[in-house]
Amino acid sequence: MIIASNLTKRFGKLKALDDVSVNFMKGECIALMGPNGSGKTTLIKSILGMVVPDSGFITFNDKNILRDWQYRRHIGYMPQIGRYPENMTIGQVIAMIKDIRSPYNTAFDEELIESFGLNAMLKKRMRTLSGGTRQKVSASLAFLFNTDVLILDEPTAGLDPVASEILKEKIKAQIKKGRLVIITSHILSDLDELVTQVIYMQEGKLLFHKNINILRNETGQQKLARAIVSVMHNQRS
Numbered sequence: 001m002i003i004a005s006n007l008t009k010r011f012g013k014l015k016a017l018d019d020v021s022v023n024f025m026k027g028e029c030i031a032l033m034g035p036n037g038s039g040k041t042t043l044i045k046s047i048l049g050m051v052v053p054d055s056g057f058i059t060f061n062d063k064n065i066l067r068d069w070q071y072r073r074h075i076g077y078m079p080q081i082g083r084y085p086e087n088m089t090i091g092q093v094i095a096m097i098k099d100i101r102s103p104y105n106t107a108f109d110e111e112l113i114e115s116f117g118l119n120a121m122l123k124k125r126m127r128t129l130s131g132g133t134r135q136k137v138s139a140s141l142a143f144l145f146n147t148d149v150l151i152l153d154e155p156t157a158g159l160d161p162v163a164s165e166i167l168k169e170k171i172k173a174q175i176k177k178g179r180l181v182i183i184t185s186h187i188l189s190d191l192d193e194l195v196t197q198v199i200y201m202q203e204g205k206l207l208f209h210k211n212i213n214i215l216r217n218e219t220g221q222q223k224l225a226r227a228i229v230s231v232m233h234n235q236r237s
Ligand SMILES: Nc1ncnc2c1ncn2[C@@H]1O[C@H](COP(=O)(O)OP(=O)(O)OP(=O)(O)O)[C@@H](O)[C@H]1O
Pocket: 011, 014, 016, 034, 035, 036, 037, 038, 039, 040, 041, 042, 043
């Protein structure tokens, strides 16, 4: 569905992506992992067309994304830090994004708006929101358009435990529907019950891309955090 081939992206002397090649297939939930600054967000932004790689290319359903920007209508994106016009209300932001994404996305999924209780806060201005509520708005917008692909950058960061569970159930439901979910998180316990594939990046390079069951069998560890530690330990020794 999404294929990245030999992506390299430099910011000055720093190689944020260093010859990264990776496939993302329908029906998978992929954990994009790695230390701070390893290139995860740069890879996500390259897929979204927000960062243009210096070399390499990305195809979405076999079309090069540089020549066909309309692929973006198939993607719901939750950024690590959502930035919105601060004077607008939650209701206005939701209406604005709906307006921007129509006429392609008209069947709205408002379940998260409802379950996060945002309906009661539609008149609140963005600048007055807590970090967690802002995250709830970002999550609601990402899932609003029933897209085939969901890209979620640190989705549960800052959410309270109840909201975090609501979001995880929502992600599970998307995987059941055969959608592609790409998710970065440093809260590995959140990923344990969700992911089918693990990609690990380090210093801009893709260190490994493994099926979760293979990773668990190879390491003898059921918990993702322990399995990752085990792989990293074996790579060093
Ligand atoms: N616009 C930019 N200009 C300059 N450097 C950048 C830019 N965007 C990213 N970088 C650098 O590229 C490297 C990779 O950043 P990136 O945000 O992709 O990392 P990450 O793996 O998502 O990190 P984190 O886990 O902290 O979110 C970092 O060293 C970062 O400082």
